[in-house]
Amino acid sequence: MSPLVEGFGSLLDPTVLLCIAAGAVLGMLVGAFPGITATMAVALASGFTLSLDPLPGLAVLLTIYVSANFGDRVPAILVNTPGTPASIATTFDGYALAKQGRAGLALTASAFASAIGTFAGLLLLMFAAIPLSRLALQFGPAEMFALVAFGLTMMVGISGGQIVKGLMAGALGLLLGAVGRDPITGDPRFTFGVLELSDGIPFIAAIIGLFGIAEVFDQILTHRTGSGPAPITQFGRWFPRRSDWRVMVKPLLVGSGVGGVVGVVPATGGDIAGILAWDQARRVSKHPEKFGKGSLEGITAADTASNATLGGSTTTSLALGIPGDSVMAVMIGSMIVWGIQPGPSLFTNNPELVYSIAGIMIVATLLALGLSLLRMRSVAKLLDLPRHFLWTVILIFCMVGTYAVNNSVFDVGVMLAFGLVGLFLRRFSVPAGPVVLGLLLGKLAESNLRRALEIGGPSNILTSPLAMAILTVSLLALLLPPLRAAWRRRRTAGAAAPTR
Amino acid sequence: MAAARPSAPLRELVPALAGAAVAVGALVLAAQVPEKTGLTSFSPRWWPEALAYVLLGLSVLHAALALLRPRATAELPDPASRTGALRLTAMLLAVLGYGVLWYFVDFRVSTPVLLAALVHLGGGRGWKALLVFPAVVTAVLYLLFGVLLKVPL
Numbered sequence: 239m240s241p242l243v244e245g246f247g248s249l250l251d252p253t254v255l256l257c258i259a260a261g262a263v264l265g266m267l268v269g270a271f272p273g274i275t276a277t278m279a280v281a282l283a284s285g286f287t288l289s290l291d292p293l294p295g296l297a298v299l300l301t302i303y304v305s306a307n308f309g310d311r312v313p314a315i316l317v318n319t320p321g322t323p324a325s326i327a328t329t330f331d332g333y334a335l336a337k338q339g340r341a342g343l344a345l346t347a348s349a350f351a352s353a354i355g356t357f358a359g360l361l362l363l364m365f366a367a368i369p370l371s372r373l374a375l376q377f378g379p380a381e382m383f384a385l386v387a388f389g390l391t392m393m394v395g396i397s398g399g400q401i402v403k404g405l406m407a408g409a410l411g412l413l414l415g416a417v418g419r420d421p422i423t424g425d426p427r428f429t430f431g432v433l434e435l436s437d438g439i440p441f442i443a444a445i446i447g448l449f450g451i452a453e454v455f456d457q458i459l460t461h462r463t464g465s466g467p468a469p470i471t472q473f474g475r476w477f478p479r480r481s482d483w484r485v486m487v488k489p490l491l492v493g494s495g496v497g498g499v500v501g502v503v504p505a506t507g508g509d510i511a512g513i514l515a516w517d518q519a520r521r522v523s524k525h526p527e528k529f530g531k532g533s534l535e536g537i538t539a540a541d542t543a544s545n546a547t548l549g550g551s552t553t554t555s556l557a558l559g560i561p562g563d564s565v566m567a568v569m570i571g572s573m574i575v576w577g578i579q580p581g582p583s584l585f586t587n588n589p590e591l592v593y594s595i596a597g598i599m600i601v602a603t604l605l606a607l608g609l610s611l612l613r614m615r616s617v618a619k620l621l622d623l624p625r626h627f628l629w630t631v632i633l634i635f636c637m638v639g640t641y642a643v644n645n646s647v648f649d650v651g652v653m654l655a656f657g658l659v660g661l662f663l664r665r666f667s668v669p670a671g672p673v674v675l676g677l678l679l680g681k682l683a684e685s686n687l688r689r690a691l692e693i694g695g696p697s698n699i700l701t702s703p704l705a706m707a708i709l710t711v712s713l714l715a716l717l718l719p720p721l722r723a724a725w726r727r728r729r730t731a732g733a734a735a736p737t738r
Numbered sequence: 739m740a741a742a743r744p745s746a747p748l749r750e751l752v753p754a755l756a757g758a759a760v761a762v763g764a765l766v767l768a769a770q771v772p773e774k775t776g777l778t779s780f781s782p783r784w785w786p787e788a789l790a791y792v793l794l795g796l797s798v799l800h801a802a803l804a805l806l807r808p809r810a811t812a813e814l815p816d817p818a819s820r821t822g823a824l825r826l827t828a829m830l831l832a833v834l835g836y837g838v839l840w841y842f843v844d845f846r847v848s849t850p851v852l853l854a855a856l857v858h859l860g861g862g863r864g865w866k867a868l869l870v871f872p873a874v875v876t877a878v879l880y881l882l883f884g885v886l887l888k889v890p891l
Contacts, residue, residue: 286883402800406757409793413764413786420782427771427782458829458860459822460815626860626867630853631875633833638879642889647837654833665815666753684785692779 245593248293249601257294258598261301262605268302269309275322276306277564278449282632284442284572285639292576293594299572300598303565304356305606307508307545311348315341315537324508324547327516327540334532342473347482347534348541349610351490355542356603358494359501359549363556363596366502367585370557374582379689380699384708386683389504389560390675391712400667401720407663408672414439415680422688434648441571443640443653444677448670449564450636451653452660454629459661461625482534489519489535493542500543501550507563508544515543548599556580556592560679567674575643749814750804757797764790828859845884845891849876 248254261283268279280299287295310321315332328348335344377385390408417428418438429435478486493515500511519539520529529536551562559581561567570580578588585592640653663670690698699705768786836852853872862868883889 286889289889402796402803403753406753406793406796406800409789409796410757410760413760413789413793416786416789422780423774423782425772425774425782427786428767455826456815458826459818461819461822624862626857626862627871629829629860630856630871633829633856634849634853634875634879637833638883638889638891642883645890650837654830662756665818666749666756667815668753688780688785 241589242593245590245595246597248590248594249597251293253291253294254297254598255601257290257297258301258601258605261298262305262602262609264298265302265305265307265602266309266606266609269306269321270312275449275453276303276310276324277445277568278453279306280565281442281445281449281568282635282639284568284643285446285636286642288442288572288575288643292573292578293591295572295576296569296595297598299569300595301602301605303569304548304599304602305609307356307548308349308352308606308610311345311352311541311610315344315348322508324512324544325541326509327512327544328537330516330530330540331533331536334530335534335537338532339472339474340532342476343478343482343534344537345473346476346611347478347486348537349607350478351486351493351538351541352545352610353603353607354490355493355497355545356548356599358542359498359546359552360596360599360603361549362498362502362546363549363553363599367553367557367592370553371582371585374558375586377582377704378702379686379693380702380705381708383683383686383690383699384702384705384712385558385560386679386686388708388712388715389679390672390683391716392504400669401716403668404672405716407668407670408676411673411676411678412680412683413676414444414673415677416684418681421681421685432648434644434646438681439677440644440646440649440652441677442575442643443649444656445568445571445674446636446640447653447656447658448660448663448674449568450632451657452664452670454632454636455657455661456664457625458629459665478534485534486538488522489515489539490542492519492522493539493544494546496539497543497546498550501547501562502554503550504554504558504560504562507551507565508547511547512540512544516540552595552599556584556595557582559584559682561675564671564674567671567678571678747804751801754797754801754804757793757800761790761794761797764793825859829856832856832859846876846880849879 249258264283265276265279269276279302283298283302284295287298290298306322307324310325311328311332313321314325314328315336318329318333320326320329332344332348335341374385390412415438417435419426419436426436434440496515496518497508497511500514501507516529516536516539519535520526523529523533523535525533525535547563551566554560554562555566555570559570559579561570573580578584578591636653637650640649641647643649659673660670662668663673694701699709764786768783768790771781771783771786773781773783832852832855835855836848839848839851850872853875854868857867857871862871880891884891
């Protein structure tokens with residue numbers, strides 16, 4: 239049987255379909271709650287999905303990933319608060335449309351744009367993943383090390399202008415990744431005789447702590463009553479007319495292109511793609527003056543691009559084993575626990591799984607679109623849920639979910655400790671993403687660097703054109719943003735000087 | 739509110755100091771990792787020590803940048819409130835207490851107690867918040883993890 243038929247055929251299992259349905263509802267809900275990101279939700283869910291078989295487990299996680307990127311548009315449009323970072327650009331025009339009494343149209347147009355964007359990204363997964371994995375099969379230790387460095391620097395490079403802090407976070411993550419056995423000799427390092435640490439820091443516990451618990455702790459620490467705008471209650475008409483569709487065509491194309499490209503770049507996600515596509519669509523629009531004031535083109539471009547990254551980041555994660563975004567970092571962690579190693583060998587050893595993943599994402603998209611079109615008044619009501627219920631539910635699910643991974647109270651302790659570490663990072667604006675990436679890729683980076691150096695010394699890396707090209711791009715990704723900022727500062731200062 | 743907070747340069751020194759402390763701690767701990775000869779030319783200490791030196795260097799660089807080029811106050815995260823800090827501490831103590839209680843008392847009894855405590859500390863009042871909500875959430879957790887996923891709770 240061909241991997242394509244086998245992969246898609248496995249979705250007919252009722253358990254898998256049930257898991258997709260559960261994931262879709264869960265994803266819509268977590269997306270709709272501001273403060274619960276898709277990363278946090280997938281991290282939370284991975285606590286209990288690890289008790290399932292890989293395919294049903296992946297069905298839950300992937301569907302949450304997809305449908306959270308539909309649900310998060312609701313608060314972005316109705317209360318001007320992104321449900322997850324991926325819907326930041328949705329607020330630019332979504333809330334303005336809602337204030338004009340066109341919330342219904344904004345919600346449905348956003349849902350259609352999100353679905354079309356996801357399908358565009360999935361086309362990329364279906365057609366680009368195999369060639370990319372074939373290329374990656376040619377990689378030796380030097381190239382693999384360069385690729386890991388590339389993944390890390392991309393995440394650091396997008397750390398909101400906090401390059402040094404991002405690098406510190408990456409180094410901390412790599413250092414934490416050194417806990418456990420030496421990847422070459424097997425000697426214990428930093429285990430303090432604790433058996434649970436011999437395989438390294440429990441990854442799922444660490445990410446639930448860094449993303450889930452830290453967010454709740456931060457909300458508890460800073461919460462003030464009576465803040466935030468009141469939700470919109472007048473929805474207007476719901477479905478786009480033919481004239482609206484005509485307006486949406488160009489931003490759909492722009493969004494799909496931008497999202498596909500941004501999604502493939504390791505560690506970048508829907509937030510960046512949405513903002514970039516919104517800006518590109520404004521440049522090519524006949525009515526750029528309407529952007530930010532309730533433009534259907536603006537919301538369409540932003541949401542298409544944001545969801546088109548899903549296919550791109552899945553492609554990078556499966557083909558190269560390097561997380562395409564932070565959700566994929568969590569997902570790769572779960573796959574490793576299941577004994578599935580993402581990377582080029584996945585396409586040789588489990589080709590049907592790749593098609594199953596694409597199939598799950600297609601079904602999840604259709605389901606999420608269907609749920610989105612079920613007029614979201616009821617979801618909007620959930621935005622009024624008191625915070626003390628939300629905090630309590632997240633805390634207890636994080637604790638029990640983490641315990642369930644290995645039936646280990648030690649893991650729960652690690653999760654709470656990482657929650658406090660994550661809180662510290664948030665309070666001092668240090669990005670948590672590079673810590674997770676360092677923790678995940680630490681062993682891979684160390685073993686490949688050491689192997690490369692053992693084989694032929696530093697020249698083994700310096701004489702590999704591919705490794706050097708990847709490392710050069712990594713270096714440019716790190717250096718270009720601060721250099722550009724410095725150049726802008728100098729130009730602004732130069733322009734202001736004569737007027738003083 | 740922002741006036742009561744430490745100034746941006748001083749605030750930015752905290753992650754630099756924390757990074758330096760972690761790096762020094764890692765160097766001390768790495769020196770205690772046993773070294774065996776023969777297998778490879780790199781000892782198990784090599785990678786963590788290299789990373790610790792990188793982290794130390796970055797911490798120094800960050801401290802220098804923080805003093806020379808302070809960030810604007812507008813870039814700082816939302817300020818913490820005194821009530822929030824007390825609430826968080828109380829919730830953490832409740833979670834630690836739950837860890838002890840769970841060891842001695844069944845999950846179905848200890849969990850509603852924790853949930854009621856957390857809701858109360860979060861500001862929830864009334865019988866629905868303090869009785870019905872903990873009972874329902876415990877039932878969902880027990881059904882999901884204990885019954886369906888067979889986790890020994």
